[in-house]
Amino acid sequence: MKKTPRIAAPRASRYLASGPLVWVATMTCTTLLLLALKQALWLVVPFLLAIILYYALFPTVRYVALKGVDRETAAAIVSGLSLLLVSLALVPTLPWLAAQAVSGQEALFRYLAGGRLLVERSLLMLESQFGFLKDLDFHAEMSRRMQDFGGSYVKEHLADVLLATAAWLPAMLLAPFLAFFFLRDGRRFLKYLAEAVPNAYFERTLYMIDRVDATARAYFQGLLKLTMIDTFCLALGLAAIGMPSAFALGLMAAVLAWVPFVGSVIGCVIVVLVAATDFPESPWVVYAAIGLFLFVRLLDDFVFMPLTVGRSLHMHPLPTVLLIFLGGAVAGIPGLILVLPLAGVVMVVAGTIGGIVNDPRLGARHTFAKKLRGQRITADLQP
Amino acid sequence: MLSFFQGRNETPRLGTLRQLALFSTLSRLEIRVVDALLHERRYLKGEIIFDEGEEGQALHVVIAGKVVICRQGDPVGGRVAEIDAGVAFGELALLENAPRALQARADEDCVLASLSRGDLESLLVTHAVIASKILLQLARQLGRQLRDRSAAAEPRPL
Numbered sequence: 001m002k003k004t005p006r007i008a009a010p011r012a013s014r015y016l017a018s019g020p021l022v023w024v025a026t027m028t029c030t031t032l033l034l035l036a037l038k039q040a041l042w043l044v045v046p047f048l049l050a051i052i053l054y055y056a057l058f059p060t061v062r063y064v065a066l067k068g069v070d071r072e073t074a075a076a077i078v079s080g081l082s083l084l085l086v087s088l089a090l091v092p093t094l095p096w097l098a099a100q101a102v103s104g105q106e107a108l109f110r111y112l113a114g115g116r117l118l119v120e121r122s123l124l125m126l127e128s129q130f131g132f133l134k135d136l137d138f139h140a141e142m143s144r145r146m147q148d149f150g151g152s153y154v155k156e157h158l159a160d161v162l163l164a165t166a167a168w169l170p171a172m173l174l175a176p177f178l179a180f181f182f183l184r185d186g187r188r189f190l191k192y193l194a195e196a197v198p199n200a201y202f203e204r205t206l207y208m209i210d211r212v213d214a215t216a217r218a219y220f221q222g223l224l225k226l227t228m229i230d231t232f233c234l235a236l237g238l239a240a241i242g243m244p245s246a247f248a249l250g251l252m253a254a255v256l257a258w259v260p261f262v263g264s265v266i267g268c269v270i271v272v273l274v275a276a277t278d279f280p281e282s283p284w285v286v287y288a289a290i291g292l293f294l295f296v297r298l299l300d301d302f303v304f305m306p307l308t309v310g311r312s313l314h315m316h317p318l319p320t321v322l323l324i325f326l327g328g329a330v331a332g333i334p335g336l337i338l339v340l341p342l343a344g345v346v347m348v349v350a351g352t353i354g355g356i357v358n359d360p361r362l363g364a365r366h367t368f369a370k371k372l373r374g375q376r377i378t379a380d381l382q383p
Numbered sequence: 384m385l386s387f388f389q390g391r392n393e394t395p396r397l398g399t400l401r402q403l404a405l406f407s408t409l410s411r412l413e414i415r416v417v418d419a420l421l422h423e424r425r426y427l428k429g430e431i432i433f434d435e436g437e438e439g440q441a442l443h444v445v446i447a448g449k450v451v452i453c454r455q456g457d458p459v460g461g462r463v464a465e466i467d468a469g470v471a472f473g474e475l476a477l478l479e480n481a482p483r484a485l486q487a488r489a490d491e492d493c494v495l496a497s498l499s500r501g502d503l504e505s506l507l508v509t510h511a512v513i514a515s516k517i518l519l520q521l522a523r524q525l526g527r528q529l530r531d532r533s534a535a536a537e538p539r540p541l
Binding site for chain 1: 415416419420422423424426427428429430431432433434437438439440441497499500501502509
């Protein structure tokens with residue numbers, strides 16, 4: 001993906017106000033938006049997927065538009081072809097997916113049993129190493145709790161989870177539909193937005209729209225790049241230690257990592273369960289998988305993330321962590337995924353509005369323009 | 384094959400844009416791409432378009448009317464240039480990333496087409512040919528202005 005060149009060196013930032021007030025406004029607005037979004041979660045999740053799809057397809061639409069095709073047609077061609085490709089890719093996997101759906105519950109319990117066996121073995125090993133654990137009867141207690149979890153809790157809630165997933169499916173079909181309209185009419189919408197602004201604030205609005213778009217684009221395209229890198233690293237590592245379906249597992253873990261903190265842990269747990277079930281006699285495969293996840297996590301945090309997603313938001317790590325906790329507390333898992341891009345966009349909008357409020361000249365120009373218009377309207381109404 | 388999808392209608396607005404010096408070298412298809420990026424703004428006589436010292440986020444082309452470039456708050460005595468229809472202004476702040484050097488006011492009721500910095504930047508990536516044609520026209524305009532001012536400043540021998 002080509003990097004957008006700058007017409008001139010560093011981007012002006014005087015338009016963006018900063019300071020404690022802007023930060024408080026950013027945090028408050030982000031929290032309020034998350035609370036509002038929580039009420040319409042059925043729309044937020046497909047909306048989020050649509051944004052990711054939009055930024056994934058946007059470079060191709062741009063390329064087709066470069067060939068002289070108008071934007072609407074380019075969006076239709078790219079969306080149609082993508083849908084066709086996905087359908088073609090799904091057709092051969094349908095029998096496999098159907099088989100998995102039928103044996104899904106059985107597979108789930110098999111992997112849970114594999115995981116339980118691994119934990120039990122590890123606990124027994126720990127008990128043999130540390131006497132106080134044996135005195136506490138740690139292994140027996142943990143086994144009983146895991147038995148309860150696997151035996152009753154999962155069985156009780158599995159149906160609810162499956163029903164909830166089925167209820168979400170129609171909403172998910174909104175995602176490609178929304179993405180198509182973002183691709184087709186996104187620019188027109190931004191143009192209408194700019195047209196609605198009075199002349200005095202026009203250039204500030206252009207700046208804000210440009211920064212909001214750049215922030216969201218950098219974040220989501222960075223996220224997609226990070227997913228590709230993670231998939232590649234994990235698939236390579238898992239294949240090297242002999243895990244089956246290394247690519248599928250790597251991709252699943254990389255997509256789960258979209259949820260900060262929790263996602264990576266869930267991805268790792270899934271891979272560990274698969275390793276423990278498929279290689280019950282080779283615990284080193286499990287340890288190697290855990291080691292691989294830790295290694296990729298470190299690479300993510302210190303190398304890949306600063307190069308991809310980290311460049312988009314320009315936030316200090318401390319407020320970033322605070323925001324992630326805030327997002328999780330206010331809106332759960334969607335909140336965890338949404339909070340950073342949302343805060344990035346809110347920060348630009350709050351900064352721009354702060355800049356406008358702090359510039360009395362803009363207000364004076366707007367008043368002057370209104371006065372001119374008033375004079376023009378009433379010119380022939382003077383006594 | 385893609386040419387099948389290319390629109391063939393030339394709207395009056397596209398014809399108007401084509402007559403502007405900045406876009407005069409663009410083809411019909413290229414004009415359509417640029418048209419999608421332009422924001423049309425209307426200003427009344429006397430209204431301020433931008434102030435001296437502001438950060439420039441757009442270059443403007445006069446579609447109709449006249450704009451005066453002057454020293455801040457002195458549109459009569461501090462008049463530096465008059466911009467007629469078809470000519471672009473405000474490009475220096477964009478190219479240099481410097482604050483606006485002078486104030487721009489509508490000298491008559493006018494209609495402007497504005498191209499934002501972000502859109503000009505993205506044109507460089509997505510439509511390098513269009514961007515280079517626009518920038519070449521800008522360079523020509525700047526050269527012309529420089530020549531005119533040099534000629535006005537230096538007394539010619541009789």
